Amino acid sequence: MTGRNFFPGGLSVKFALTITAVVAGVAFTIGAVTVTLDLQRFQHELENKALLLAHTVAVTASEDILRSDSWSLYKSLRNMTNQIPKEMYDTRILTGMIQNPEGIVLAHLNPSENPIGMQPFLPNDLEERLFIASKKALSPTILNSGISLGGFLEGVVPIYSDEKLLGVVRVRLSYDELFLKAQRSILIILGLTLAMVILGSLLGGTISRRITRPLRAMTEGIEAVGRGEISNIKPVPVYQDDELGVLALAFNKMAKEMAEKKSLEDQIAVSEKMVALGRITAGVAHEVNNPLAGMLNCIDTMKQHPDDPELVKRYLPLIDKGLTRIKNIVESLLIELRIEEAHGLDNSTSLDELRGIVESEINGCNIDLVWENHLCDDVILNKRRVQQIVLNLLKNSIQALQDKGTVIFRTFQKDEYVILEVSDNGPGIPAKYKNQLFDPFFTTKTNGTGLGLWIVYRLVESMQGVIEVESELGMGTQFRVTLPAIEMSI
Amino acid sequence: MKSWTVFLCLFVFLSTSTSGSTRAEELNTTNSTETIRFGLTAVVMRENLRFLDQWAYYLKKKIGQPVEFVRRRSYREVMDMLKTGSLDFAWICGFPFVHKRDPEFIKLLSVPIYNGKPLYNSYIIVHKDSPYQSLDDLKDKIFAYSDPESNSGFLYPQYLLLNKSSNKDTFFRHSFFTFNHAETVEAIAEQFADGGAVDSYIWDYMKEFRPEVTDKTRIINTSPAFGFPPIVARVGVDLEVVWRMKNAIMEMNDDPNGRKFLDGLKLDGFGEAPPNLFENIRQMALKVQNVNSKPNLASLNTSANSVTKE
Missing domain, CATH: 3.30.565.10 (Histidine kinase-like ATPase, C-terminal domain)
Known part of the structure; x- marks a missing residue:
């Protein structure tokens, strides 16, 4: 019976799985929404920061561009990187540059690869695309490479003097912190979801066990009825005053009534047997008694007149007939003996x-x-x-x-x-x-x-x-x- | 005790600088409360504010008058301020000193003694990882000058370019001024420029105090010795003040406190300028200016006045 306490597709398993799935789903959804909103806010902040940094450079750059003061342009880029305090953990300036409207580098924070007077180094399609986009930026613009490890976004701010475009400042901030933050958040979410799943399954298991325990007891009871062990059904324990409790009570009542009925039937059967036995006894007594009375009469008469051969002649066949009848009755009653032999x-x-x-x-x-x-x-x-x-x-x-x-x-x-x-x-x-x-x-x-x-x-x-x-x-x-x-x- | 001194220095510095007016200075009065304004150019490390404040306080004690160090970005600005009387003294470069001035408005006060001599050099430097071995290798590259009126940072490399086949203005693909020798070294160290010309005194000074910067650079050319950037006095300054200033700085070597400042400056002392100290600079300037074909620059001051004890 112990093996039957667990059904692979049983209610207890389904219930536990359903609760687990629901809990996991809710936890994951809430987590995902939170992370998404958080990342969106963070990205927005990062974009603003990139534009702000580019602005600080652009403000002073126009004068330096007009004076062809490359060193001052470079210094303003350099100062920009020093502006960010170390505590601003989430901002890492990957690079910064000032280009003229034709895209020629006026100053670049990575000067060895991007010397002034030339186009910036464009090692791949992404750089090419960003370079073209930056040349077209006539108002502050955000460009980005997509969120990934090594990814970045770029604040592009054009430099104007008397409405004449002198160039653009491009400040590139790393997405790494954002990416790592996202990764951390996702790990936390997954961890939480896992914890919720474990909690949910434990909870689901407990609840479903409580629900299915009376059901299992009832199943056992019904099986016992099937085997005919009606008087032997254990009452189903009633745990709670809910639908299952009511069902268990009804089942117990039914089992009790069935047991009573069975005992009543047994009693009736016994009394029927007694009745039949009584009828047989009465029948035998009656059937045997009738010829016996006649025969005893005959014998009595013959005793009184022992020397009357007429009596013997007349009564002997009657006695014979009576005894034959008794024999037949007894034989009929013993029919089973006869057929066993046959x-x-x-x-x-x-x-x-x-x-x-x-x-x-x-x-x-x-x-x-x-x-x-x-x-x-x-x-x-x-x-x-x-x-x-x-x-x-x-x-x-x-x-x-x-x-x-x-x-x-x-x-x-x-x-x-x-x-x-x-x-x-x-x-x-x-x-x-x-x-x-x-x-x-x-x-x-x-x-x-x-x-x-x-x-x-x-x-x-x-x-x-x-x-x-x-x-x-x-x-x-x-x-x-x-x-x-x-x-x-x- | 030390912090108290600094505080006092600052107090003096602030109070004098607010009370002194440029108009008053032009009157050449001998009023002992008058602040002496001393101009500094890129020939010295101008960023060490506390040091300069202490030095100013030292000089005040020696001269009996408040001294204020005035920093300007370019040599030109300092020269203009001398001309207009906004400065009484200045530490300038040999190149502006040999310029022809009419009327002359400066006279030589003293020359720093560096490594036992009143001499220094110009270094042509490149990044240590670069393949460049000579100035020729820097053709069509980016070059950093320090100041258009600097001998070591501009005149000498210009002079070197005279011997090159191409035009000295187009030899480099791009050139710019940093207006600061130290920043020229930074520009090379950070590879913003491929090559640059710096004052040997500044480079050596940096090598001691900021070796992480100079270690990224490599010297590919050392110029002949030139007269060390001199200290000049404005012609109109009271001779008594000029004399006291000259004594104050020339006797620093004999004074324990003065010695500290000299150590801080990495100088042996201040001395009299030998005759024709700046002659080679003058010759170089003549040659460069001849090529530039600017007639008014052909005549240079050949005999700048020198302050001597009368």
């Missing part, structure tokens, strides 16, 4: 042997017997048992017809079963008797023992067969016995 097997034609017996029974009566044995010769039957069944049913029908009518005996094979049908067009069985039809000593006939149908029922049952009765008042009765063919050979 192992004689024969083919289906053995049934036809009964025809003569039955015909002799109806001799002198206005009864038609229709005999239709459709079984093949190779069907093997337990001769004694089947003969007893058929004979009892036929006798029953003949007696029910009261000297007039038709009795039909029909046999045939259907799939794995052998069907025996005995029908008559007699008065039919009143509905009130249907439940007692197969009870021992139940009879409506004056001289019947009430054991015929009871014997049929016991025999059919012993061969795991089924007996069905269809009867309608005034129309007739049909008994149908269905026996599994395989059982026939046993």
Whole structure:
């Protein structure tokens, strides 16, 4: 049972996964939005800083450009880098330059690669693109290489004197800090998300266990019912006053009621058995007592007149008849003993042997017997048992017809079963008797023992067969016995 | 004690500089409260403010009059201020000193003694990693001059270019002035310029105090010895004041405190200028100016007055 506490696709797993996914999703979304907003703000600040730095250079540059004072231009760029205090961790000036409108370098912070009087060094397409864009900048502009490690943005501020464009200042700030900051933020977010996932899964697991525990207990209970262990169902623990609690209560109530019902049924079954036993005892007593009284009378009379041979001649057959009747009753009651002993097997034609017996029974009566044995010769039957069944049913029908009518005996094979049908067009069985039809000593006939149908029922049952009765008042009765063919050979 | 001295120096400096007016100076009065204005050019390290304040205080003690050091960006400005009387004394370069002036408005006061002689050189320097070995290698390169009126920082390299085949104005692809020898060294060290001309005294001075800058440079040419940038007095200044100033600076070597200032300046002392000290500069200037074909520059001051004890 322990293995069944965990289902790979079970509610507890689904629930835990769902909660985890939701928690992770929320944590990640909030984190991503925060990081994005933070980075946007940071980038905006960086852009402003680049433009501001470029402005500080541009302000003094026009005079120096007009005087061709390269050294002063260079110094103003150099001073710009010194303006940034070290505490401004997020700003690193990668380079700065002053170009004339044709793009010729007037001063560059990396002078060895970008000597004055020449175009700046353009080692790649990006530099080329930025260079062209910077020449077109007629108002303060931001250019950038895209956020990446080694990436940068550039504040480009044109230098005007009396509305004449003298050149542009380009100040390039590194994106590295931004990138690293983004990386750090993302790592923090991922860490938080992971923590949330763990927390969520623990929470989900706990909650789902609490939810599914009563369900599991109920499942076990229902399985026990399936196995028939109704009186043995453990009550489902009720943890909370919610829907599941209500369900558990309902289940416990149902289990309790079922257990009570089962115990009641058991009691009824026992008392029914006692009733049946009582009926049998009463029947035996009655059936045996009747001939016994007659016989005791005879013996009593013979005792009084021991020398009267007439009495012996007259009473002895009566005593014989009485004892025979008692013997028959006892034999009928011990039918199971008899059939246990009866192992004689024969083919289906053995049934036809009964025809003569039955015909002799109806001799002198206005009864038609229709005999239709459709079984093949190779069907093997337990001769004694089947003969007893058929004979009892036929006798029953003949007696029910009261000297007039038709009795039909029909046999045939259907799939794995052998069907025996005995029908008559007699008065039919009143509905009130249907439940007692197969009870021992139940009879409506004056001289019947009430054991015929009871014997049929016991025999059919012993061969795991089924007996069905269809009867309608005034129309007739049909008994149908269905026996599994395989059982026939046993 | 030291901080107290500095404080006092600053106090004196501030109070004198606010009370002194340029108009008053032009009156050449001997009033002992009158501030003596001493002009400084790129021939010395002008950035060491505390040192200069202390030196001014020392001179004040010696002369009996407040002394104020006045810094200007270019030699030209200092010369103009001497001419207009805004300065009483100035430490100028040999090149402006040999210029013809009519009427003459300066006279030689003293010449610093450097490494035992009143002489210095011009260095042509390049970046230490550059392949350049001579001035010829710097053709079509970027060159940094210090001041258009500097001997070591402009005249000497101009003179060298006279011997080159191409025009001295187009020999370099681009040239500029830093107006400061120290900044010329920086320009080379930072590779803003491929080559430059500097005062040997300044370069050596920097080599001691800012070796991280000079270590990035390499000397490819050393000029012949030239007369060290002299200290001059304006002609109109009271002779008594001039005499006291001359004594004050020339006796610094004999004074323990004065010696400290000389050590700070990396000089041996101040002395009398030998005859024809600036002759080679004059000759160079003549040659360069002849090429420039500027008639008024052909005649140079051949015999600048010298302050002598009367």
